[in-house]
Amino acid sequence: MTELYDVLVVGAGPAGLAAAQAAAGQGARVGLIDAQARPGGQVWRHDVRRAAPRAAREAIAHLHGVEWLAQHSVIAAEASALRVETPQGSNLLAYGSLILATGARELLLPFPGWTLPGVTGAGGLQALTKQGWPVAGKRVVIAGSGPLLLAAAATLRAHGARLQGIYEQASTATVHAFARQLLHWPARAVQALGLRARLFGVPYHFGSFVRHAHGDTALQVVEIETPNGTQTIDCDLLAAGYGLVPNVELASALGCSLTYPGAHPQVQVDAFLRTGVANVYAAGEACGIGGLAVARLEGTIAGHMATGNTEAATALLPQRNQARRFGDLLTKHFALDPRLRKLADQQTLICRCEDVTLGELDAFSDARAAKLATRCGMGACQGRICGTALAELGRFPRSGSRPPLFPARLATLAGAATFPSSDDEYRGSRS
Amino acid sequence: MSSTVRLSVNGQAVDVPVGASVAAAMAQVSLHFRRSVGGTSRAPLCGMGVCFECRVRIDGVAHVRACMTPVREGMQVQSHD
Numbered sequence: 001m002t003e004l005y006d007v008l009v010v011g012a013g014p015a016g017l018a019a020a021q022a023a024a025g026q027g028a029r030v031g032l033i034d035a036q037a038r039p040g041g042q043v044w045r046h047d048v049r050r051a052a053p054r055a056a057r058e059a060i061a062h063l064h065g066v067e068w069l070a071q072h073s074v075i076a077a078e079a080s081a082l083r084v085e086t087p088q089g090s091n092l093l094a095y096g097s098l099i100l101a102t103g104a105r106e107l108l109l110p111f112p113g114w115t116l117p118g119v120t121g122a123g124g125l126q127a128l129t130k131q132g133w134p135v136a137g138k139r140v141v142i143a144g145s146g147p148l149l150l151a152a153a154a155t156l157r158a159h160g161a162r163l164q165g166i167y168e169q170a171s172t173a174t175v176h177a178f179a180r181q182l183l184h185w186p187a188r189a190v191q192a193l194g195l196r197a198r199l200f201g202v203p204y205h206f207g208s209f210v211r212h213a214h215g216d217t218a219l220q221v222v223e224i225e226t227p228n229g230t231q232t233i234d235c236d237l238l239a240a241g242y243g244l245v246p247n248v249e250l251a252s253a254l255g256c257s258l259t260y261p262g263a264h265p266q267v268q269v270d271a272f273l274r275t276g277v278a279n280v281y282a283a284g285e286a287c288g289i290g291g292l293a294v295a296r297l298e299g300t301i302a303g304h305m306a307t308g309n310t311e312a313a314t315a316l317l318p319q320r321n322q323a324r325r326f327g328d329l330l331t332k333h334f335a336l337d338p339r340l341r342k343l344a345d346q347q348t349l350i351c352r353c354e355d356v357t358l359g360e361l362d363a364f365s366d367a368r369a370a371k372l373a374t375r376c377g378m379g380a381c382q383g384r385i386c387g388t389a390l391a392e393l394g395r396f397p398r399s400g401s402r403p404p405l406f407p408a409r410l411a412t413l414a415g416a417a418t419f420p421s422s423d424d425e426y427r428g429s430r431s
Numbered sequence: 432m433s434s435t436v437r438l439s440v441n442g443q444a445v446d447v448p449v450g451a452s453v454a455a456a457m458a459q460v461s462l463h464f465r466r467s468v469g470g471t472s473r474a475p476l477c478g479m480g481v482c483f484e485c486r487v488r489i490d491g492v493a494h495v496r497a498c499m500t501p502v503r504e505g506m507q508v509q510s511h512d
Contacts, residue, residue: 037501048448105481117462117474127478132451218462355469380483
């Protein structure tokens with residue numbers, strides 16, 4: 001079964017929501033797909049216990065004339081169409097124009113003990129908490145880098161977690177320099193002050209990072225390196241995230257050009273958010289980490305462009321270019337301490353899917369050779385975690401991804417519209 | 432209408448808010464979601480469907496990401512051993 005959309009938007013975060021709304025405003029048939037069950041993406045993720053921010057509620061409420069396609073995972077790119085998998089079956093969605101609003105994921109760096117249950121990403125624990133994960137009364141350490149730590153901490157506190165402290169790897173001097181820059185960004189300054197107020201009484205340490213997590217079957221203690229020596233803290237959960245990296249797998253599969261401003265790729269677009277591939281646009285974090293304001297503006301611009309409304313898109317460009325500068329500010333001030341790239345030792349697992357240690361990877365200088373010899377990157381995450389970590393560690397760049405973009409059922413790949421009922425046999429894991 | 436959903440996690444009845452994920456329900460019972468190829472316990476890392484550490488068996492289907500699956504009344508969830 002094939003559905004045809006004038007404009008198909010991939011990703012229902014702030015960029016995708018804005019893109020879908022702008023395109024539907026022109027009367028186009030718009031499909032908005034996301035792998036998640038609810039729209040909002042990560043930053044506006046639905047919270048099962050608390051109301052969403054007003055901007056998120058409005059963006060989701062304004063989807064008039066947009067077909068919302070929940071739990072649609074893109075598995076492969078075909079000619080002007082995407083093969084998607086849903087819990088019920090698979091489908092082919094054809095498009096006139098495609099807008100990639102695939103967002104970002106967290107940069108998760110390996111350190112001894114990072115595979116223990118109870119160790120998560122910072123945005124990771126925030127997302128789990130919003131899903132209803134029990135954090136009330138739990139002792140939580142937040143660590144890593146960037147403003148996301150404060151946002152995660154605020155969510156955790158609102159859900160009753162006992163925050164043991166926030167440990168930012170950037171130095172006191174650079175965080176203060178960043179804070180001074182916020183004077184030029186009044187809306188961001190208000191947001192930051194609001195977060196600090198919600199985190200009143202929670203210690204916020206700089207120049208500090210987790211070097212080791214300990215526990216038998218789950219996390220019990222973390223060791224933190226601070227400017228004044230090593231501290232140990234008893235805790236139930238550690239939320240550690242080192243910033244964000246763009247999700248470029250689909251763009252790459254479509255043949256869009258990628259650029260590498262640092263260790264990680266982002267989708268290359270022109271001023272009007274056109275990728276090099278005809279009728280394919282990209283907006284928001286996928287084009288480089290810029291934050292919520294950038295995502296909303298670029299989503300709107302891409303939605304206008306995809307429906308031929310160049311004039312409306314052009315009018316937003318100065319605002320967008322200004323908003324992008326905030327991303328540059330973040331990159332500069334929250335640059336990672338080189339010591340973070342040395343935390344994993346020879347025994348630390350790097351590939352969590354296939355349990356490959358850093359020591360086993362010493363002999364290799366490219367991802368493909370390492371994969372062939374050790375299975376590193378061959379598991380279910382397809383190298384999203386280990387490949388990104390190894391690129392950040394300066395070992396080697398992640399190898400190019402191939403379809404399926406996510407593990408898929410054979411029936412999806414065969415193009416069947418519905419799955420047989422006893423599909424475990426098809427996954428090769430009946431036992 | 433009830434604002435909670437009851438499901439079974441490793442044979443134990445669990446109540447979670449409507450719209451919660453299977454990961455959230457699982458965490459009420461155990462932080463052991465799956466056993467890695469090297470034999471260690473694993474639990475969610477990324478919370479957003481990227482890392483696949485939260486894979487569990489749901490209603491007989493293996494390797495389903497718990498963090499990506501909303502709970503349903505009567506669901507049978509089993510960790511992977």
